[in-house]
Structures are given as C-alpha cells and as structure tokens.
Amino acid sequence: MFDVTRYAVAADSIISAGRFLYGRGWSPATSSNYSARIDENHIAITVSGRHKGELGSGDVMVVDLTGQPVQSQCKSSAETRLHTVLYQIFPDVGAILHTHSVKATVLSRLLPAGKPLSLEGYELQKAFSGVQTHESTLDVPVFENTQDIDALAEQTKCWFEQHPEQPGYLIRGHGLYTWGKTMADCLRHVEAFEFLFECELETMRVRP
Numbered sequence: 001m002f003d004v005t006r007y008a009v010a011a012d013s014i015i016s017a018g019r020f021l022y023g024r025g026w027s028p029a030t031s032s033n034y035s036a037r038i039d040e041n042h043i044a045i046t047v048s049g050r051h052k053g054e055l056g057s058g059d060v061m062v063v064d065l066t067g068q069p070v071q072s073q074c075k076s077s078a079e080t081r082l083h084t085v086l087y088q089i090f091p092d093v094g095a096i097l098h099t100h101s102v103k104a105t106v107l108s109r110l111l112p113a114g115k116p117l118s119l120e121g122y123e124l125q126k127a128f129s130g131v132q133t134h135e136s137t138l139d140v141p142v143f144e145n146t147q148d149i150d151a152l153a154e155q156t157k158c159w160f161e162q163h164p165e166q167p168g169y170l171i172r173g174h175g176l177y178t179w180g181k182t183m184a185d186c187l188r189h190v191e192a193f194e195f196l197f198e199c200e201l202e203t204m205r206v207r208p
C-alpha cells in the first residue's frame, strides 16, 4: 500500500509540470508522460492518452515498480515500463519526464544511427545535477523508435546500468526522457536539454 498524502504531493507535482511543459509546446496533442516517486515500490504516473496541459487528479494514477496499477481501473501510460526501469535502477530518482518537443524530434532524426549526441563545451551543461564544468561530456544516447515498449525498456535499462551518470536519452523521431531527484531538478533538466538541442540545431544550420 502507499501513503495517500505522498500520492497527493506527487500528483500535484505532475499536474503542475504538465501545465508548464504543455505551455512551452513540449507536450502537444496528448503526447508525453510524467511520473513522480511515492515510495520505494510505487510511483504516480499519468493515465494514458490524457491532455497534458489540462491534467487533474483523475489523470494521475499509481503503479508499482512492475508497472501494475494499484487501486485504479485506468490504463497507465503506454510507456510506463520506460519509467519503472529507471526507478528500479536509480533509487535516488524522484521524478521522470518524457516530452515531445519539435527540437528533440527533429534533432534526433538528424543524428547518425548508433552514435550518442555528445554535448561538450556548453556552460549550461552545469544545469544537470552533478556537472561542475563546461569541460565535460554529456553523451545522450539515441534509441531507435519502436512500438515494442518492453524491448525498449530492456535496452534503456542495459544502457543506463552501464552509464548511470547520464541524465537522459532521446528516442529517434519521438522525444526525450529525463529524470531527477526532485520534480524541480527534472524540469530544469528538460529546459537545459531543450536549450542545448536548439544550440545543436542552430550550429548545424550555420555550419552544415
């Protein structure tokens, strides 16, 4: 069982995140999914198919870390397993956000297959928890898009078990996943990624 007060706090953080991310244009047309940890075995996560700018408490439900609904008849996000594997790998992670911005979508389609997006030399890399200097490399893996979410969950689990320090990943032609200790950290990571994606796209435009 889970603590109802902790669920309410987690759900509120998801609802506010949705308002912000939809407002920035990063979660259009019911895309995206968000979650926040309640305890070591439970997370609050968005119900599948809901408008992310207009979330209410009925649009957030509880699942356990195997992805099974707890006290809810709703269907959790189709991508629930992409969230639960990260909570399993990282006991410190408190929130995960998946967004569908134009920049994440376009940039991921321009990157060569089999290579991560390497971000280097940007002062804004310090917006990521634990990064102290622009003289560091953030390797953002780009996974191929698939409708087989269990297979993708397994791939991401393997990659992040080997690269626990990296704060997110792209799915080609699809979007971004990022996480943080708190929802505030996680929102900062989304904003930082969006800034860096724009820088990369702009660099490609002026220096093809």
Ligand SMILES: CSC[C@@H](O)[C@@H](O)C(=O)COP(=O)(O)O
Residues within 6 Å of the ligand: 029, 030, 031, 032, 033, 046, 047, 048, 049, 050, 076, 077, 078, 079, 098, 100
């Ligand atoms: C509206 S298309 C986007 C979906 O296919 C999916 O990628 C997505 O992000 C939202 O799925 P959801 O099941 O609502 O969590």
Ligand SMILES: [Zn+2]
Residues within 6 Å of the ligand: 031, 032, 033, 079, 098, 100, 174, 175
């Ligand atoms: Zn998606």
